[in-house]
Amino acid sequence: MTRIASILLPMPLPEAFDYAEPEGMELAIGDHVAVPLGPRTARGVVSALREGAGGNRPLKPVLEKLDDPALPEGTLRFVEWAARYSVDVPGQPLAMALRGLRAPRPKPARLLEATGQAPGRMTPAREKAIAAAAEGPLPPSDLAAKAGVSAGVIKGLVDEGALAVRLETPDIRFDDLDLASPGPVLNPGQRAAADVLVEMVHAGGFQSALLDGVTGSGKTEVYLEAVAAALAADPTAQVLVLLPEIALTQAVLTRFQARFGGMPAEWHSAVPPPRRRQVWEGVASGKARIVVGARSALFLPYANLKLIIVDEEHDGSFKQEEGFIYQARDLAVARAHLEKCAVVLASATPSLETLWNAGQGRYRWLRLAARHGASQLPDVELIDMRETPPETGRWLSPPLVRAMAETFERGEQTLLFLNRRGYAPLVLCRACGERMKAPDTDSWLVEHRYTGRLVCHLTGFSMPRPDKCPHCGAQDSLVSIGPGVERVEEEVRSLFPQARVAVFSSDTVFDAEGARTLVATMAAGEIDVLVATQAAAKGHDFPNLTLVGVVDADLGLRGGDLRAGERTFQLLAQASGRAGRRERPGRALLQTYAPEHAVMQALKDQDRDAFVEAEMMGRELAALPPFGRLAAIIVSGPDPAALETYVRNLASVAPNAEGVDIFGPADAPLALVRGRRRKRFLVRADRTVDLQGFLAAWRARARPPGQIRVTLDVDPYSFL
Known part of the structure; x- marks a missing residue:
């Protein structure tokens, strides 16, 4: 009897389609196939196989079994679960799981090798080139350099048949890992938490833990112990580390390299497509044993996943809000359950949902209450902007400017935090009051002075800044309202002309390499004042940073959505925690027009538990998440x-x-x-x-x- 193959297609279709398995094809669940879909051919994945007839009409046959690594059954079941949880069609998460296969393979390398055929005319230069080629194939430029000859000599030998071109596809290579390398000495609290995580990994099966540690407590070093244990216990084991920001990825990659002597595989939007294809295939084959990536790395086809780490688990960037909508933290726990592996959620400011789950006993709760080594948590002070406002046209208050001057004189670093890109968030006309908006969109246009453009951060629309109002035509009437990081940088340069100033935002750091360079420059002490959005507010360790100034602490409280207070507390606690992470004490100054607000008081007193208790009480009364x-x-x-x-x-x-x-x-x-x-x-x-x-x-x-x-x-x- 003919078998029926249910084929899941990476398209917005409500269910898998049935096709007949041709005789001798011998399909298995997870195989990639080509099937007819209307007038065209589509790629799909076998999601189920059964014996039987196709009903009233004969089923169309599967056209071809494709030569790609099969999607592991755990990945396939996760895709189906994610679709049900998000009330979406399964083709949407499947498209994410197959994204790496859509990327092109790396281009074959063009190598030259000796053929043994002598050229018509031999010269000393040609003898050198042939001798060098006889030692092994090389790219033309490398061969010329090795032989010490010109490119013309190499070309002449190719034309005469003494050298032949060979195309060679690069191997899928990943760094070897030194699992025997000892990690740093952990303090007693870190050691106790690490021992629990290692015990979870060794026990096998689904287990979950919250690693809850104050900023600077060494959470990364603790979970690296679990990573080492998972990889050492099984030579085929794989580990996934999810991070919310590309900029943060670079800092964590450096920590992994220092610990294991090799770089993990990266997976995020800045990875070039050919490398993305290599990582996808390396994950499917098991060659990529550690993956560090953004939320979409959760959908890769892991051959033997044994541990998932969700670092900065509270971060809102784990929520995907376009296309297939999902919360990566929640799906990470689900995937660990389906794969029967351990999952660790790590944060200095855990989400209320995670804290509630830990309090209910669903997660093991591991707390690190002190910073590692001699460093102490920074002192947090509130600057009441009603009492000490900045000068007209400026955004930094006198107390913050004085603190910056003292920090600069001591040769220490300042981080000014403002979670607002560009120069100004609003441009309006003084003559008619028109607010510049994107066409067909209610979103305000943000002024960017570096590029001289007005940009909509929602739709991507941009235009040159006009010299007159498009609405009323008034000349030179457009004014910039409010500060962005570019405007704060301008003010810092005018106040401290001798200081080395840099901006860290997605408008100034375009890719992973740029983030890596800027972070390294700051860590080396070559920047005096760093003006940054949330890209620098978490996960980074700058040894000489002793002052954090929050330019607009009230920004996140505007709008009044469910998580406004929680999100503001988390972000400002993380930003403040960048200060004083080594021997020198740190300070954090928060500029606010509402110092009496419960969030501001909790930050000042560094009393997270009181804030969480009050926030939980309000949520419970309204029966809002997590209740x-x-x-x-x-x-x-x-x-x-x-x-x-x-x-x-x-x-x-x-x-x-x-x-x-x-x-x-x-x-x-x-x-x-x-x-x-x-x-x-x-x-x-x-x-x-x-x-x-x-x-x-x-x-x-x-x-x-x-x-x-x-x-x-x-x-x-x-x-x-």
Whole structure:
């Protein structure tokens, strides 16, 4: 009897499609195949096989079994689980899992080798070139350099057949790791936490832990002990380390190299496509034993995954908010469960959800309460901007400027933190009040002085800064409102002309190499004042940094979404924690117009537990996460009338369910993006409710017409 192969396609399709397995093809789950899909041929993955007929109509046959490494069954099951959890079609996460296969392989190297055939005319230079080639094939330039001859000599020998071209595909190579290399001496607290993690790894099976340590407590060195134990216990074991920022990736890679004598495989958007293909194949074959990467590294085809580390687990960057929407921290725990391996969540400021899970006993809770070595936590002071405001047209208050001057005189470093890119977040017209916005979008245009452009950070639109108002035509009427990091840098240079100043943001550091260089320059003490966004606020260790100044501590509290207080506390605690990480004491000065706010007081007193307790109490009273669950439904369309009709219809067919509250529809705060109007529903559910089932049932009752799109976001982080 013919077998039926269910083929999952990396497309937005609701389910796997059935095809007939041709005789002799002998498919297995995870195999890559080519199948007919309408008039074209598509790539897919075998997700199931069964005996039987295809029903009323004969099934189309699988066309070809492709010669690519099979997708491990654990990866395939994870893809299916992730789709169900996110209430999305399985083709979306499958496309992420196959992303590396879409990248081109590295181009074959062009090597020259001796053929044994003598040239028509022999010269001393030609003799040298042939002798050098006889020792082994080399690229033309390397061969010329080795023989000490010109490129013309090499070309002449190729033309006469004395040298032949050989194309050689580079091997997939990854650094060898020295697992016997001893790590640094750990203090008693670190040693106790490391021993627990090593015990988890050796025990096997799914286990989870929260590594909760203050900034500078040496969490990385602790989890490196677990990495070493996992790799040493099984010669085929693989470890995944997830990080929220590319800039942070470089610092962690350096730590891994120092510990194991080799670099892990990198996986993030800045990795060149050919190398991405090599990493994908290296992970599938087991050659890549350590992967350090961004959230999408979670979807790689691990052959034998034994440990997952989620560093800075609280970070909002682990939430993917476009395309396939997911929270990498939560999916990392799910993948560890499916792979039956250990997972460690590490942070100095864990998310409330993670703290709640640890408090419920779902995670082992390992706490590091003190910094490693002689360093102490920095003193945190609040600068009341109502009492000591900056000079007109400036953004740094007198107390912060004095502290910077003292730090500079001592030869120490300052970090000025402002989580706002560009020069100014708003440009408006003094004549008519027009605020510069992106076309067909409610987002303000941010001024960037380095490039002389106004940029929309939401859609990517940019334009030259005009010399007159596009709305009223008034000449020279446009003014910059508020500071970004470029404007703060300008002020620092005017205050401290002798200081070496640099900016660290995604506008000034474009790739991993740039981040690595800037971090190394700062660590070497070659920068006096670093003005930075959150790219430098976590995970970096700058030995001579003793002062952190937060330019606008209130910034994250504006907008009032669910996690505003939590996110502000986490980010400012992390930024403050960059100061005084060695022998010299550190200070953190927070400029605020609301020093009485609970978040500011908690930061000043460095009392995280009191803040968490108060925040938890408020969440519990409102039955909000982690005591309840949230989901957002975002509906968009180009026609406001059609959109309004659809959302009203959608609201009218919402299922009746105990323990579920529905809010909306309402205009999204950004009600217009790329010409599409946006409406939102917010769903709050008790933890006992099958939220995914509720959302799937609701969506099925009202199919969106025409150009209207419906997006579901389980556990939303953005409320725009």
